Amino acid sequence: MTDASDRTAAPAGAPRTRVPLVSLFTANAVSMTGNVAALVAIPWFVLQTTGSATRTGITALAALAPVILSGFFGGALVDRLGYRRMSIVADLASAVAVAAIPLLHVTIGLAFWQLVTLVFLGALLDAPGSTARAALTPDLARGAGWSLERASGVAAVVERGSRLAGAPLAGLTVALVGATNVLWIDAATFLISAAIIAFGVPRPTRERHGGSTRYLHELREGLAFLRTDHTLATLIGVVTLTNMLDSVSFVSLPVLASTVYGSALSLGLMTGILGAGSVIGALLFSAFGERLPRRVVFCGGFLVVTIWYPAAASFPPLAILLGALAVAGLAAGPLNPVIDTVFFERVPDGMRGRVFGVTQACAWIAMPIGVLAAGPMIERLGLRATFLVVGSLYLAVTLASALLPALRGLDRRPAEPAADREPVGLPATSSS
Secondary structure (H helix, E strand, O other): OEEOOOOOOOOOOOOOOOHHHHHHHHHHHHHHHHHHHHHHHHHHHHHHHHOOHHHHHHHHHHHHHHHHHHHHHOHHHHHHHOHHHHHHHHHHHHHHHHHHHHHHHHOOOOOHHHHHHHHHHHHHOHHHHHHHHHHHHHHHHHHHOOOHHHHHHHHHHHHHHHHHHHHHHHHHHHHHHOHHHHHHHHHHHHHHHHHHHHHHOOOOOOOEEOOOOOHHHHHHHHHHHHHHOHHHHHHHHHHHHHHHHHOOHHHHHHHHHHHHHOOHHHHHHHHHHHHHHHHHHHHHHHHHHHHOOHHHHHHHHHHHHOOHHHHHHOOOOHHHHHHHHHHHHHHHOOHHHHHHHHHHHHOOOOOHHHHHHHHHHHHHHHHHHHHHHHHHHHHHHOHHHHHHHHHHHHHHHHHHHHHOHHHHHHHOOOOOOHHHOOOOOOOOOOOO
16 A cells, blocks of 8 residues: 655755645635535525425535545545645545536536535545645644644634635625525635645655555554544543534524524624634634643633633623623634644654544534534523533533543653654554
8 A cells, every 4th residue: 555644844954935834724725615605505505496494404414424424434545645635636526516516507407316416425525635634734834844833723713714704705605696606616616725735735755655455454543543542532532522512502592692682693793703712712822822831721721611601591781792702712712723733743644634534523423413402402491501501511521621631641742743653553454
């Protein structure tokens, strides 16, 4: 097997350049904006063409399920193809799938099963694509002379900023030119992202050979690596639980906006303030994170995030709730950069696809559970009690994680960068 680890960092003594890293961030911004636009344009397209809320829900499920599946099972493909190549392939595949929707619609017609299939295929490589771009970050950061904290913080700013701006931008564009034309634009964003990586990120300077030739064996290697690193495994567990609890707000905040504040504008303000706070928090971490104790930032950040739950449960004036959400967003901003930095340091080159893919899948798979539980909770307990229960659970997870010995490893920096270590895998077996 060819283990195309896409080593793109500059060799020792070579001049440092930020161009590949900036290209990576730019491609990420374009691709993520395209993903968010698709989340707005495709449901609207389905509603316009079918008028069915049920079919809209089925389409949304078709966009979510492959992200989870490809996160678990596509990581080994990322490591096999190489990070740069996988990013390009994923964006090209998304471009073709998204463009096929309006193309079939305006030519020979688009059956619903075809639409669902195209949505599924378009999302199938989203997780491997984003995993591949994340896996490129450590080497490109080293080539630019950036610390991992700084690179992780900027990457989080790009991601959160793209999601924050992408949804309203997509909604405005749908209103101006229609959902069908937005899908053409969306397909173009994926082509642009692929081109930026192809021309802005250099080909790997070396490729390693060797390792298992069995795909399932490679998946087992990634899981085995996580089992041996208790800090990373604990981080995944904490993120999975908190993501599940966070996703309850996808239902509870709209209900709060409708029943207490009586305005869709209030929902937009709550979501926008929370997102803007997280962007600022990530930006601050990119500037100062290298000097801060990670365990304090991580555990303290989660602790501060919990303040918005009792605030929302008190049904305060909107301005007070917006202030609580701003503080919570500010505290949440550094959390992902801390996690990413630790993963970048600890996961060996050539194994990032498998480990990052499993991490992303665990984070995603918990979210539908929270969303599905939110409705029955609100109906049986009431909105106020739901905020208090979820906030209490969030606080319990936060306090428990602060006491876990495994998280003391957040502040232990490896003596040898992970990029310079060979993957430690399982012994070769005859199983497939």
